[in-house]
Amino acid sequence: MACHLLIPAAGSGKRMGGDRNKLLIPLLEKPILQWTLEAAIASEAIAWIGVMAQPHDYPEFQKIFNRLHTTKPIRLIQGGATRQASVFNGLKALPTEGERVLIHDGARCLATPELFDRCDASLQTMPGFIAAVPVKDTIKIVNGKTIVDTPDRDRLWAAQTPQGFQVDLLKNAHLKAMELGWEVTDDAALFEKVGLPVQIVMGEETNLKVTTPQDLAIAEFILKSRS
Numbered sequence: 001m002a003c004h005l006l007i008p009a010a011g012s013g014k015r016m017g018g019d020r021n022k023l024l025i026p027l028l029e030k031p032i033l034q035w036t037l038e039a040a041i042a043s044e045a046i047a048w049i050g051v052m053a054q055p056h057d058y059p060e061f062q063k064i065f066n067r068l069h070t071t072k073p074i075r076l077i078q079g080g081a082t083r084q085a086s087v088f089n090g091l092k093a094l095p096t097e098g099e100r101v102l103i104h105d106g107a108r109c110l111a112t113p114e115l116f117d118r119c120d121a122s123l124q125t126m127p128g129f130i131a132a133v134p135v136k137d138t139i140k141i142v143n144g145k146t147i148v149d150t151p152d153r154d155r156l157w158a159a160q161t162p163q164g165f166q167v168d169l170l171k172n173a174h175l176k177a178m179e180l181g182w183e184v185t186d187d188a189a190l191f192e193k194v195g196l197p198v199q200i201v202m203g204e205e206t207n208l209k210v211t212t213p214q215d216l217a218i219a220e221f222i223l224k225s226r227s
């Protein structure tokens, strides 16, 4: 059975400091979103790709799609006001065949095709998982500016995407979230809230989410070192 991929790409890019979607910013002469799509296209596991976008970005996104060399279907899906709403729209637009879905942020443009393949392989045996890496820093919980706790670092992992789920289970978790007004920043959190197990798959240290101008410079350095 096919694995489908949903790419939330409907953000605004405020933290990048610009007035347009950060996924359109050039990174080594290609828009960020194009790097993300090219990695997904090169993954053997993925058969279909849906990109959630704001309608004002459709023309620019379509230009990127036209530049890609692939026979894989790539569809534009209207994004929502939050990442969570964008993913929910994507889930409603999935092709009916296929039980597994990967969700991968458009802004994580350095994920490798091998990571997508590994994630899909994991999804064959787990109801839900996330790519994640062990945390290197000591993390503090604070109240205002006062530290209230220092969690044991051995138990802390930094969440990445791809995140993968059985489609029906994730749809049900999103419906429950709508009903009860839960707001979360990733899909694993919804699985956790409905009491479903989510496992960790080893992510990639270089799989950063391009959020700030500094991230852009780091992403450029990593891409140059790969070529």
Ligand code: C5P
Pocket (backbone or CB within 6 Å): 007, 008, 009, 010, 011, 012, 023, 052, 079, 080, 081, 082, 083, 084, 086, 087, 105, 106, 107, 108, 209, 210, 211
């Ligand atoms: O803002 P942040 O980088 O955390 O967003 C993560 C991903 O979610 C980005 O790829 C962004 O385009 C996407 N997003 C979305 N719909 C929104 C807000 C963010 O698809 N309303």
